[in-house]
Amino acid sequence: MFRFLFHRLLLIVPTFIGITIIAFAFVRVLPGDPVLLIAGEHGVTPERYQRLMEQFGYNRPIWEQYWDYLVGIVQGDFGTSISTKRPVIRDFLTLFPATVELAFFATLFAVVIGIPAGVLAAVRRGSWFDQLTMGTALVGYSMPIFWLGLLLIIFFSGILGWTPVSGRIDLLYFFPAVTGFMTIDALLSGQNGAFTSAIRHLILPTVTLGTIPLAVIARQTRSAMLEVLGEDYVRTARAKGLPPGKVVGVHALRNALIPVVTTIGLQVGVMMAGAILTETIYSWPGIGKWMIDAISRRDYPVVQAGLLLIALVVMVVNLIVDVAYGFINPRIRHR
């Protein structure tokens, strides 16, 4: 087990270096003057240009610049935002919990509905339930989620007036951000109605962000289940006279879940991209909206660092999924 863990950790090093190279190259190699990009200025005087050149070190060889960049990142220096003048990493850490909270609930939504739906569809293969579920899943999979988000606002906020349109909590509640997770902080604050308000603000963003993972998980669960249900050990379990519920729930589902776990892990990258759209629609103060705001303000240090940090998050989550996969599937671990 330790060898397996060690191997996975080693594999992360080249990926990490590659990600930093791409994030570095994006701002340095793509067309456009890096000084003007980073400084966010237009029409600077030649003297100021020269000074900025030296300040950012652009007059030095490119590999030296990359080395400095890499050393900075390892030490936790991701650059400074042009607009807030604060270290990028601080803004990131302040906003990141909002995105994690949203992504957590979206995953929960997708898993809690997707896995039972997929299992039931597989067990009743060809039934109307199967066809309906798979049809809905295909629609969900093809869904432009930014449009779905707008439709949900029109219907649930506009027509029915059930849910708020934007933000994380009603403005009348105010309490310190202990964990950064609004639902937990609201509970900790002990204020009446704060938790309900936080949940109400979460509903629409959760559904919006969770729709594509839900569709993917339902489809994947169904096909994994179908494969497993045809295996010999399932036939054996049936032949032994085990109740159908036990055969499906214990013998089949456990094995079918192995590929599904990987799928859930892969959805994290999809969700990080989806968070950009979802957070923009609902003015959700997370890193997706932060990225978009940085792009529109031409705050390139933030864009660069955001790209890098999100990729690192995805990398770490994939590592965790890989390790979890090794735990539940001994066949992988011992290879």
Next chain:
Amino acid sequence: MSEPVTVATGSREPGLAAQLREFWYYFSFNRGAVIGLVVFILLVLVALFAPVIAPHSPTQQFRDALLTPPSWQVGGRSEFLLGTDAVGRDILSRLIHGARFSLLIGAVVVVLSLSTGIVFGLLAGYARGWVDIVLMRIMDLILAFPSLLLALVMVAILGPGLINTMIAIALVLQPHFVRLTRSAVLGELGKEYVVSAKVVGAGHLRLMFLTILPNCLAPLIVQATLSFSTAILDAAALGFLGLGAQPPTPEWGTMLAEARQFILRAWWVVTFPGLAILVTVLAINLVGDGLRDALDPKLKRS
């Protein structure tokens, strides 16, 4: 699938026709796929004949008809079937012209990513060694980023616009083609027909493109279809974020971005462009599923 031998003996035409007939036989089993194909063909026709079909110009502003509701609603006008937007442009006409952009984006992205992907994949699988390692590491790195995020940042730096959108999306989709081509090539390389072509004296380019490639096409076709819909979806997302096609281009995602501030006042400016995206993407995905079932011999036997 037919044997490669039939191609080699020179009876190319009947072989191809038989292949197509066999393909259609399996494809038409899938009702959804056929419906998807019909919708897709209709969309192509709409895009081709957009200026003829559209009742108005997509950019003409009817100053006396701002935010007119669809014609069946109270206050709607019969000349604006799906209503008008905030500056009085006919939504139906904009949607019809928008089909041109979406299909163009899908086609350009697929051609770009498929052609570069095939070349790199053939190179990696055929040459092996350090070429293979370097190419595949680069592809892995591109895949390490969430694709929409990478495309977004690329467009943000290159500058917003339709061309940059297509380049960025093609770049992030292309690793899938490289991987598929490479693994297909590796599977084919050792087979007898390749060896015999080599013995007869076929050059590297001939071996790569004429001998091996035609036998790797099935997974590439399926992936190309799915990339087509992904490209449309991602381009619309970028348009929605203000980075794709710029106003007044009647691109569907861009239309949604312009409509955002009116969502609670005028549902139609938001509903129809998104519906157009959904229907298009869904139709293509249906076709893709059908193609996968029809072209994948493993599924066919079961």
